Amino acid sequence: MQTVQNGTGDVRRLADAQWAAARLVDAYGGLPEGISKAMLLDRFERAAPRLGFGDGIVRLIRALVRVTQEQDWTGKTHPIAWPSNDALGEELQRSRTVIQGLIRSAVRAGLVHMKDSGNGKRWGYRGERGQIIEAFGFDLSPLAVRWDEFADLAAARGLEQERRRHLKRKLGEVRREIRTVCADALQHELLGFDWNDAIARASGRLPRTPSLGELEGLLDVFSGLLTAVDAAWVKARKSSDMEPRGFESRAHKEPTTHPKSxxxxxxxxxxxxxxxxxxxxxxxxxxxxxxxxxxxxxxxxxxxxxxxxxxxxxxxxxxxxxxxxxxxxxxxxxxxxxxxxxxxxxxxxxxxxxxxxxxxxxxxxxxxxxxxxxxxxxxxxxxxxxxxxxxxxxxxxxxxxxxxxxxxxxxxxxxxxxxx
Structure with missing residues (x-):
């Protein structure tokens, strides 16, 4: 396979993004103080949807980060993982062809840098204290360099998820209140509004995975419906209270032997x-x-x-x-x-x-x-x-x-x- 030399190791000629990954490798100085590889992986997984990374790439990066050790991320050595495609296929339950496609996608995304050996094989060995002496395979330094990016995107996604939960909760409360008010109106036989239609609208199925904008739009729609229902309920109730009471045909209940206190x-x-x-x-x-x-x-x-x-x-x-x-x-x-x-x-x-x-x-x-x-x-x-x-x-x-x-x-x- 054709390779080129750029001073930092062998780089596969896949795309321009690989050269960008090589520059990130040059800028690597270890994770910030107090940040562990578990925290890095957590922020990456939370930021992945906003970056457009699918589940396959996320699982690949997770498998590569897990085989590294904490001391690999201190900056003294580069965090390099050297599992074979067969080992990754067994870990991810994917075919060899799929694993190769995921690796190319990770390289194009600037998440890993391929450090090749002379024969194109992945291998490495550690010293007595577990430190990497020499290794060839997946250089995960770009992940550490992009820590701030992942952290910011994860925080933004957290705010978006909190906003989404708030809108869903409010939407559920508004829909329940609409049904409750309409049920009360039907029980008291109030007129002047189509209570059954409002109940049907408030009981309809919502989109399965609505976007944030769709949730905000739905909340506006149902809030307007609740306002109309409230106004109709108040008007109908006042009209009902003002009507003269005539003879009632309902049977009166006889007092029981145990009246209420x-x-x-x-x-x-x-x-x-x-x-x-x-x-x-x-x-x-x-x-x-x-x-x-x-x-x-x-x-x-x-x-x-x-x-x-x-x-x-x-x-x-x-x-x-x-x-x-x-x-x-x-x-x-x-x-x-x-x-x-x-x-x-x-x-x-x-x-x-x-x-x-x-x-x-x-x-x-x-x-x-x-x-x-x-x-x-x-x-x-x-x-x-x-x-x-x-x-x-x-x-x-x-x-x-x-x-x-x-x-x-x-x-x-x-x-x-x-x-x-």
Whole structure:
């Protein structure tokens, strides 16, 4: 086979990329300090899709890097592997012809440099300490020289994958909410919108491997559908509530011998929330309504306080330290059905308290539900909090400080000494 001499070893005349690989070999000085061959291989495998490398090349490079030793990458010697094509074929479960094609592709990609012996064979031997004395075969120095490139591409791909997971999660939540709202509308026989068509659209099959742009487009489409469904639900619900109630043909249920306890009713929860939220000197009459609303609007609640006071919500957040209001809103939307809070109660809370304050309210209900203070209807408790908000008597900040005391109780002051 025809070869040429360029001062660094024999180079097969395959393509211009081989000369580029030879120049990378000349620039080799070992891996950066603190970087191992396992880290190099990890970054390469994560960057491979962005570089357009197929699975065959990735598996070939993995097999070559694994037969090297850690000391080969320090810069004292070049990391050279000398497995035969038959050995590589057995390792990768590929034919000899396929292995030869993968080697040529790796050389063209500038990943390896072929250092040939005089007879074109691959061989090598190590010293007593395992260091390479002389070797001919695959010089993997270009991989080490391209470490920064692989690391940057791997980081970019990691960000892209995180963005993709976020979009898929949001897309799933939006589609589930569409189906939930439409199912609630069908259950209450609301008119004015094609609820079944919206359910069918939100239940359709998505592309198997959508691109990032396709996911963003799908999220925009379904977010628009959710907005239309929400608006239609609110309009139909108001229209239904305004219609006069006539004679009902449905049979009335006779009371059972074991009626539900009083705590399961909404008025009982309203009284319980009123007792918790009422503060001395604050009336709930119409005369004090304007002042109460002003105080509520000025109530500033930091997210850090919510997360500190209600650790029960942590398991539903992806990363507590980096959580934002949007993450808390998404978390309580997933938690609410677990407590039996239906979509209408959650929607009423968002309309009455606002998005962030409603999330705090649901998180507060979660804490009391987990502690066993709410033993019957968490949805009724949440509706009672909405009732307190309407009359200007709901104050979430004192409740959060009270919940915080559960985990960080105040220290009792030592008894005072009395002089005799």
């Amino acid at each position: 009083e705590r399961t009713t909404y008025p009982a929860h309203r009284e319980e929330v009123a007792d918790r939220s009422a503060r001395p000197g604050q009336g709930a009459g119409a005369a004090d309504l304007d002042g109460a609303e002003t105080r509520i609007s000025e109530e500033v609640i930091p997210l850090s306080l919510v997360l500190e006071a209600i650790p029960e919500i942590h398991e539903h957040l992806d990363e507590v330290a980096a959580a934002e209001w949007e993450d808390l809103v998404d978390a309580v939307a997933r938690v609410a059905p677990l407590m039996g809070v239906n979509v209408s109660a959650l929607r009423e809370a968002r309309q009455t308290l606002g998005r962030n304050r409603a999330a705090i309210a649901v998180a507060t209900v979660l804490a009391r539900w987990k502690d066993g203070e709410i033993t019957s209807s968490a949805g009724g408790y949440l509706r009672a909090m909405c009732e307190r908000e309407r009359i200007g008597a709901l104050h979430l900040l004192p409740s959060l400080y009270g919940l915080k005391e559960r985990h960080a109780p105040r220290r009792k002051s030592p008894p005072r000494r009395t002089e005799r």
